[in-house]
Amino acid sequence: MKLKLHRPLQPTRARSATIATLTVGLALTLTACGSDSGAEGGSAGSGSDGASGATGGTVTITDSSGEEVEVPANPETVVVTDWSVTRTLNDLGVELDGIPASTAGLPEDLAGLADVTTVGTVREPDFEGISALEPDLVIIAGRSGTPEVLAEMKKITPNVIDMSVRWEDPADQLGLIEERTVDLGSIFGKEAEAQALMDEATSAVEEIHDEVTAAGTKAMMVQVSGGTVSAYGPGSRFGILHEAFGFADTGAPVDTENSHGQEISQEFFTQYNPDVIYVLDRSKTIGEQAQGALEVLNNGLVDTTNAAKNDKIVEVEGFSWYIADNAPSSITTMIEDVRKGL
Numbered sequence: 001m002k003l004k005l006h007r008p009l010q011p012t013r014a015r016s017a018t019i020a021t022l023t024v025g026l027a028l029t030l031t032a033c034g035s036d037s038g039a040e041g042g043s044a045g046s047g048s049d050g051a052s053g054a055t056g057g058t059v060t061i062t063d064s065s066g067e068e069v070e071v072p073a074n075p076e077t078v079v080v081t082d083w084s085v086t087r088t089l090n091d092l093g094v095e096l097d098g099i100p101a102s103t104a105g106l107p108e109d110l111a112g113l114a115d116v117t118t119v120g121t122v123r124e125p126d127f128e129g130i131s132a133l134e135p136d137l138v139i140i141a142g143r144s145g146t147p148e149v150l151a152e153m154k155k156i157t158p159n160v161i162d163m164s165v166r167w168e169d170p171a172d173q174l175g176l177i178e179e180r181t182v183d184l185g186s187i188f189g190k191e192a193e194a195q196a197l198m199d200e201a202t203s204a205v206e207e208i209h210d211e212v213t214a215a216g217t218k219a220m221m222v223q224v225s226g227g228t229v230s231a232y233g234p235g236s237r238f239g240i241l242h243e244a245f246g247f248a249d250t251g252a253p254v255d256t257e258n259s260h261g262q263e264i265s266q267e268f269f270t271q272y273n274p275d276v277i278y279v280l281d282r283s284k285t286i287g288e289q290a291q292g293a294l295e296v297l298n299n300g301l302v303d304t305t306n307a308a309k310n311d312k313i314v315e316v317e318g319f320s321w322y323i324a325d326n327a328p329s330s331i332t333t334m335i336e337d338v339r340k341g342l
Helices: 013-033 083-091 108-113 127-132 147-156 170-187 191-215 267-272 318-323 328-339
Strands: 058-062 068-072 078-080 137-140 160-162 219-225 228-232 276-281 313-315
Touching: 058 170, 078 083, 083 108, 083 170, 083 328, 127 147, 137 147, 147 160, 170 191, 170 328, 191 328, 276 318, 318 328
Parallel strands: 078 137, 137 160, 219 276, 276 313
Antiparallel strands: 058 068, 219 228
């Protein structure tokens, strides 16, 4: 399998030229401070006057709308309003100064961010709190990656970029994640490390794809929220299960437009009989109190499926699949979850 990329993952001419001129200047800086955004001894951020506290010029990045945006290279005070971007930068060892609040705790790899200032939620950023941090760069994405949020952020600083991963065809998802990851890495002089992370993840996904397609394994992704069960298929928000990992469709008619899936009855499972059922417990993922997803599915009808008979009902890790689904570590967790159903 060759994963579909949205565009070649090479620096644009503008970015290549910029990086080339920065190589000598950044080398000592990155060695000394590990490319951390909050390097010791750095100057205060710019606030609304737009004067960058970065130490290495600028980098030209293509944002989620396809526009080329010039941002500070190796900015000192960095605020992020999205968990995929937060996790990606954490994967790259970049220190952050403002992050979204978590509704249900943080996974182990993000535990070190517990003391970082929170700046609202992924849907409702705290603009006053962000302004008080005087950021050199604000990165929005995902649920906060809207024109309205972008406009408000530009009142705080001109150094704002939307790094959302938006795809119409699920086959584009991994390629777009790779683009965003490498672009984020290039801002902090970590483009090579970012590419290495994605190369490793992509290789593992391809291995699973080949194994799954050879076996013709049928899978179904379901989400349980407050006792309600919803199914997802190809073309949905969890289409990566089919497009990238290679699972065959069960043929179940599901609404691909609804981000919360197609609400189903228990008879649905016996009718379409998946070989593997991957289960997302949405209530647990967002910190709501509700009956556990696997308990909801523990009934006579689900138990008649091939998935139940072969012990192939797998609860996936919600943070990676639902909250921060576009980060290298999230892809790695998805790979681990998918392997449990093989």
